[in-house]
Structure formats: C-alpha cells, structure tokens
Amino acid sequence: MDQKLQAVIDGLASNGFVVIPQWLDDELRDALRGELLVRREELTRAGIGREGDHQQRLDVRNDNTLWLDGLSLQQQRYLALMDELRLAINRSLFLGLNDYECHFAHYPKGHFYQKHLDAFRGRSNRVVSAVTYLNAWWPAGAGGELALYDSHDQLLGKVDPAPGTLVCFLSEEFPHEVLPAGDDRYSIAGWFRRDAHPLA
Template identity: 35%
Template sequence: MNSEDRGLSAGLLFEPIIEGILSDGYGVTDNFLMPDEVTALANRLHERRKAGQFRAAGVGNQNVTVADTIRGDEILWIEEAAATSEEAAFLQRITDFVEYVNQTCYLGLREHEFHYALYPPGTFYKRHLDQFRSDPRRKLSVICYLNSDWQEADGGQLAIYLPDSDEATEQQIRIAPVGGRLVCFESGRLEHEVLPATRERLSVTGWLKTA
C-alpha cells in the first residue's frame, strides 16, 4: 500500500471520529479493530489477568485510592517496551490516529497512555470527567471495545452527557460497547459514566495528551 492509499484508508477510518468531535465533542467509528484483532487482544487481556497482572482501578491523580462505590473495573497499563505483537499493532494504529488528528485539527498531541480495562458483571464507573484539575494534558479520551457478540440486553453502555446550547439542560447519549468500536471525546469537557453490564465488559482505554 502506497502513501496515498494509506492516507485514503486513514481518512475513511478516522474522519467520522473527527467530524463527531468537532460537531458534538465526541466521535464513534466501528471496525477500528477487525474481529480477529478484537479476539487477539481479548485473549491477551485474559492471559495477563490470569497471570495476576491486573489490579483494582483507583480514583484521583496524586493520591490514588480504590473506591468500589465509584468504579469497579480492573486495569493493566500497556507498556510499549513490553507490548506483544497484538498490543504493538494497536498502539501503532493509535499513533496513526494521533498524526491524523494533529494534521487536521492542530491539537498538538504528543503522548498517549493506554490500559486494559475489565468490568466484572454488575460493576460500573460513576459519572466523572477524565481531565484532572491539576493536570490538563489529557485532551482526548479514547475507548476501544474488545467484546464479542455484545447484545443490547448485556448493558454496559457508555453514557456521555452533552450540555445543550442553553447550558441549563443536557442530553445523555448511550453507546454500546460493541467489539471493534472506538469512541473518542474531549477529556476536559464531557462527563460520562459506565453503566453496569450482565457479563464481563472489556476494552482498551486511554488518553491522547499534549506534552
């Protein structure tokens, strides 16, 4: 594939996300990962969890505490130096996305950080904002789902709260965690929450940051 073909392919994949962010503050695209890529990363997630590498997620920035009344997921940070081939391929696609965003939106993104997230059945993450008051570098939040054959009855939607133009009311958007789907939104603007699911809910979640 030559550079022109790669650019066209990136545009088809990334442009719906950009358009959504510019118009509504969030964007969604399906098939960011193909089914075999979803399966490979989900298998790697389960292998790492079985090996005891996951830990309960915390809240806060400088003083992180575990509070299962606020969030109930387990996480594992993905380190580029120790990434498997599947993880490295995902991170490279994110790098391609960052380059596309910088070329089209001039956000000056320089870094990214990602972790696996597993929500056991019945767990949740209450409404929150991703950008810390003490650290404004997080510009875009990114979630890519690793769930196969997800059904509406399984729950586990991402609920995003969009303020209406009058700022006095808001709209709730619910997005199902369908495998291969990527959601991207402004970290410092849109509050959101993870609703409980009836089965394990898997994702790779992270942030695109300025230097």
C-alpha cells in the same frame, strides 16, 4: 485519508465526540482480548485521582486495569493504529497531541464506573479520551453502556460496548459513566495527551 480516520476527525470537530463501529478488525480485537484474558491475574483494581491523591473508591469504580506495555504484537498493532489517529488529529485539528496512554480494563458482571470527567481544565494533560471495546459480541440489553453527558449534565446518548467500536471525546468537556455491565466487559481505555516539552 482513511475513511475511519476522517470520520473521527469530522466527529471531534463538529460534536466533540464520535463513535466508530468496527474500528478494530475481528482478528486484532480477539488477539487483544486474548492477551487480557491470559494476563487476567495481572489486572488490579483501578483507583481515582492523580498521583498525589490516588485512592481506591469501589463505590465510584470497580473495574480492573492493566497498563499496556507495548511488548506483544497485538499491542504494537493497536498502538500503531492509535498513533496514526494521533497524527491525523494533529494535522487536521492542531491539538499538538504527543502521547497516547492506555490500559486494558475488565468490568466483571455488575461492575461500573460512576459519572466522571477524565480531565479537569488546566489540571491534566489528557485532551482526547479514546476507548475501544474488545468483546466478541455484546447482546442487546446486556447493560454496560457508556453514557455520555454534555456540560449541563444532559444525557447525549448511550454507546453499547459493541465489538471493535471506538469512542473518542474531548476529555475536559464530557462527563460520562459506565453503566453496570450485564456480562464480562473488556476494553482498552486511553487518553491522547499534550505534555509540555522544554524547547531544546
């Protein structure tokens, strides 16, 4: 198996989270960021909560997002890569993931996402969170780190949104937050899901 795929599986299996530098090649990373910038006007303020109790809470998060529609070549390349990862995870870890949903995200300077869980046990079909960073560079000290905590709220570490880096973690296990970004911060945030399908 591809070394990076294997590294994701090993990290998820042993720690429940993993950081893979250079997950995206420069060309794909730049093409995705280029699309986000061209479509900037289409991004909207993100909300929190599920469909029924969806609300905008600018004190909790103030990133702008746009769901991928799979129409451009670069989105198709990205989604193909994530599908390869989904299948590899299923083969090795038997998680039965059947979908990956994701959105572009832009955190302007000073914007953040406070500490949260992406999924609550038994209340969501999100199993593995997977975020990829699209900036061409990220200078040291520019903030915008992803801070990951364990289930006792102890800080596990901070991940720089470095160019092309992928972060994966079990959605129900790890509270996390995006610290205020010191510059425009571009990413794709997504979730591998396990949805119940009625047996045919």
